[in-house]
Amino acid sequence: MEKFIIAGIKTExxxxxxxxxxxxxxxxxxxDDSETQIKLNIREDFIEMKRQKFPNLSWDxxxxxxxxxxxxNEILKFDGMMLHSSCVEKDGFAYLFSAxxxxxxxxxxxxxxxxxxxxxxINDDKPALFRENGVWYACGTPFSGKTNExxxxxxxxxxxxxxxxxKENKVKKLDNSMAAPLVLEQTINPVDxxxxxxxxxxxxxxxxxxxxxxxxCNVKKDAAITAYSEIERLIKNEN
Amino acid sequence: xxxxxxxILKDVAGSKIVIATGEARLSFNGVITFNSxxxxxFNLLDGTNSPEEIVAKIASDYNVxxxxxxxxxxxxxxxxxxxxxxDE
Numbered sequence: 001m002e003k004f005i006i007a008g009i010k011t012e013x014x015x016x017x018x019x020x021x022x023x024x025x026x027x028x029x030x031x032d033d034s035e036t037q038i039k040l041n042i043r044e045d046f047i048e049m050k051r052q053k054f055p056n057l058s059w060d061x062x063x064x065x066x067x068x069x070x071x072x073n074e075i076l077k078f079d080g081m082m083l084h085s086s087c088v089e090k091d092g093f094a095y096l097f098s099a100x101x102x103x104x105x106x107x108x109x110x111x112x113x114x115x116x117x118x119x120x121x122i123n124d125d126k127p128a129l130f131r132e133n134g135v136w137y138a139c140g141t142p143f144s145g146k147t148n149e150x151x152x153x154x155x156x157x158x159x160x161x162x163x164x165x166x167k168e169n170k171v172k173k174l175d176n177s178m179a180a181p182l183v184l185e186q187t188i189n190p191v192d193x194x195x196x197x198x199x200x201x202x203x204x205x206x207x208x209x210x211x212x213x214x215x216x217c218n219v220k221k222d223a224a225i226t227a228y229s230e231i232e233r234l235i236k237n238e239n
Numbered sequence: 240x241x242x243x244x245x246x247i248l249k250d251v252a253g254s255k256i257v258i259a260t261g262e263a264r265l266s267f268n269g270v271i272t273f274n275s276x277x278x279x280x281f282n283l284l285d286g287t288n289s290p291e292e293i294v295a296k297i298a299s300d301y302n303v304x305x306x307x308x309x310x311x312x313x314x315x316x317x318x319x320x321x322x323x324x325x326d327e
Contacts, residue, residue, distance in 0.1 A: 177253035184258065184270045193247065193260040200249040200256065207252035 001039065005029040006071070007128045007139035008154065009078060013040035013067055016047075017060030020067055023142040026152050037078070040070040068126065068143035072188045076198050080130040081206070083160065084186035087127040087138045088112045090119045090228065093158035094138035096127060097215070098186045103163055106147075108217060111224035124149035129157065129206065136210050159211050159231050166216030169223045171230035173238070179212040211235055241286035241326050242319070248273070248281050257281065257324075266323040276301065280315055284325070290316075 001012040004027040015021045042063070051062045072082040085098035086105040090112065097105045105125075112119045125145025127138045136157040144150035162174070162182050174182075183203055190196045213231055217223040245263030249256055255278040259267040273281060276297060283293045294312050298305040319325045 180251040180254045180256050181270045181272055184256070189258060189268075191260060191264050193245065196258060196260045197247060197249065200247075200251055200258070204249070204251045 003029050003031060003036075004142070005031070006141050007075070007080065007130060009037050009075065009080075010035050011038040011040070011071065012036050013071075014042060016044065017063045019058075019060040019064045020142070023064065023144070023148055023150075027142055038071065038074045040067060040074065042066055042070055064143075069188060071141070071143065072126070072128070073190050073192075073195060075128055075130075076190060076195050076202065078130070079202055080128050081199060081202050082126050082128055082143075082187055083183065084126055085160070086124050087122040087140075088119055089122050089138075089153075089155050090116055092155065094122055094127075094155040095158055095228075095231070096129075096138060096160045097163050098160065098182070099163040100185070103165060104217075104219060105163055106145075107219055108163055108215075108223060108227070111219070111221065112228065115221050115224045116228055120151065121149045122151055122153060122155055130154075131202070131205060131209075134209075136206060157210050159213055159235065160206075161213045161215045161227070161231065163215050163217065165218070167218060168216065169218060169226040169230075170216045171227060171234065172214045173234050174212045174214050176207045176212055179207050182212075183207070211238065240284060240290060240316070242281060242284045242324055243326050246324055248278060250278075269322075271318075271322060271324075276311065277315055280312060281319075284319075286326075 002015050004011045004024055006027050010031050015024060047062050051059050083096055083098055085096040086109040087094055087096045088109040097108050099105050109121060122138055123140045123144045124147050126143045128141050130137050137154045138157050139154045140150040140152055190199060215227050243263055245261040246257055246259055255273040257271040280293060294305055294308050298308045
């Protein structure tokens with residue numbers, strides 16, 4: 001197996017295809033076998049079985065996808081979780097834009113890159129969230145969806161935003177008790193009962209500690225500017 | 240009448256969430272949210288209480304008329320059946 005440090009976790013997995021190799025490149029690391037925290041044992045015949053069942057994806061894509069799935073199940077044991085979102089950093093803080101596929105998460109965060117200073121993408125599709133000393137961090141990982149836009153960094157989270165298409169750009173603070181079903185639609189729900197309970201405990205803390213917003217937006221320049229300024233205004237009002 | 244194995248109910252940041260794990264995932268792959276009465280009924284549907292006992296307990300806990308609780312209970316049971324959460 002090959003060794004990587006992802007979101008600070010010493011991880012080992014097999015790399016057979018080009019896609020997983022390319023995406024994993026910047027997370028390559030060296031550490032002693034005894035230090036390994038996560039070991040993903042994805043068998044070749046498992047990938048082959050999945051490929052035959054879903055032949056519209058290539059072998060490499062299946063390998064990437066199932067390694068991703070296994071990794072995000074394992075991080076639950078480390079008080080982490082994945083949120084299906086495009087994560088952009090501005091001025092040292094991470095903003096996660098989550099939505100169903102096809103809504104325009106990535107389109108929106110790329111409007112931030114074009115229209116707001118001091119911004120970069122941390123993970124365009126599946127950032128990991130971790131809590132450390134009472135602070136939530138968003139982390140880049142090799143698992144970033146269709147593109148390779150991910151950085152090997154750990155950035156404190158400012159806000160989680162659920163994105164919907166709209167004509168006008170509008171931000172609303174979401175009561176955090178309303179947020180759990182939205183997050184659960186956009187994360188990996190483990191089949192294993194113990195892991196599922198762990199995930200809900202992590203989610204409970206996340207939603208008690210990180211502000212959640214609803215954004216209705218269009219795809220014009222103003223969407224980024226309004227989203228950023230309104231989120232900031234609402235956060236400052238709360239404090 | 241009892242909730243099938245594998246369904247778990249947890250309070251997540253103030254909302255009462257039910258998800259399926261294990262084999263139950265084959266028949267249910269989503270999230271249900273309950274209010275506090277619904278959550279209490281869910282917990283009482285563990286196979287040790289009859290519907291009549293559940294209604295009586297809720298009526299006394301919340302100090303409401305048993306007839307009203309019975310109607311709510313039946314509506315909830317319908318919802319649980321629809322989502323395949325109940326063993327008869």
